[in-house]
Amino acid sequence: MRDGVLLLILSALVQAQTRLAIDTSKVIDLTYDYDEKTIYWPTAKPFEFQRENWGMSAGGYWYSAGRFSASEHGGTHLDSPIHFGKGQASTEQIPLSKLIAPAVVMDITQACAANHDYRLSAADLKKWEQANGTIPAGSIAVARTGWGRYWPDKKSYLGTDRPGDTTNLHFPGIARDAALLLVERKVAGVGIDTASMDYGPSKDFITHQALNGAGTYGLENIANLDKVPLKGATLIALPMKIKGGSGGPVRIVALLQ
DSSP, rough: HHHHHHHHHHHHHHHHHSSSSOOGGGGGOOOOOOOTOOOTTTTOOOEEEEEEEEOOOOOOOEEEEEEEEEEEEESSSEEEEGGGGOOOOOGGGOOOHHHEEEEEEEEOOOHHHTTTOOEHHHHHHHHHHHHHHHHTOOOOEEESSSSSGGGGGGHHSSSSSSSSOOOOOOOOOHHHHHHHHHTTTTTTEEEESSOSSSTTTOOOOOHHHHHHHHTTTTEEOOOOOGGSSSEEEEEEEEEETTOOOOOOEEEEEEEEO
C-alpha cells in the first residue's frame, strides 16, 4: 500500500514538473562515475567496460554498444540487507518507500580529519538530535566524514592500494552502538562517504551485521555529501535491480528544498 501511495505522489510530482522548469540547482548528484579508476574492495573484481561496436556502421549510421562487468560492491553502491543478514531482503525486494526518503546528515569531518579510523558513535547521534530533533523513522541516516576529498586516490581513500590487501585498510566508519541506535530509530537506510559502513580495520563487520541483520540497507561511497544539508533534503537511491542480489551500483541524488 505504501508503495502504491508513493508512486501516486511521484506521478503527481512528475506531472507538475512537466509544467514547470526543473530547478537543477536543487538536484545534487551523489554518485561517482564508473570507470577504470572506480574504487572497489581490495579483494573484489573491479569495473570493466568494453566497446564492442563503436563507430559508423556498414549502413552509414552511427552505432555504439558495449558491455560491462563488476562486483556488486564497489563505487557508489547499495548493500542489501541480505549482504550480512541471513534471510533478509535482497536488492529487488527493498521497497521504493525506503529508497526515496528524507535524509539526515551527521557531520563528523573534523573528528575524522584528526583520526582516520574514527567511528560515528551513539554519542554523536544524540548530539545531533539535541540540535536537530529526533532522527525520524523512515529516514536515511548518512555519515559525512569528508572522505570524498580523497576519491579516486585509492591509497588515501582506503589506506592501501595493494590488490587483495585488507590488513592495512584505514578509513572512518560507523560504530556498533550508533548502528543499534539507528535501528532503534527505525531508519530506512544508512549511508556513508567511505568504502564501508564499518571502519577500515574492522575484521568482524559488526556494524553491517547490526544494520543488515535488522533489515536496514546501506549506501557506501556516496559522493558530494558536503553539498547536502544536515536535514531538509530528500534522497533518491535507486540501485540496479538485481534479483537475489546482495547489492549493486546505485544512482543517488539529493533533492533540496
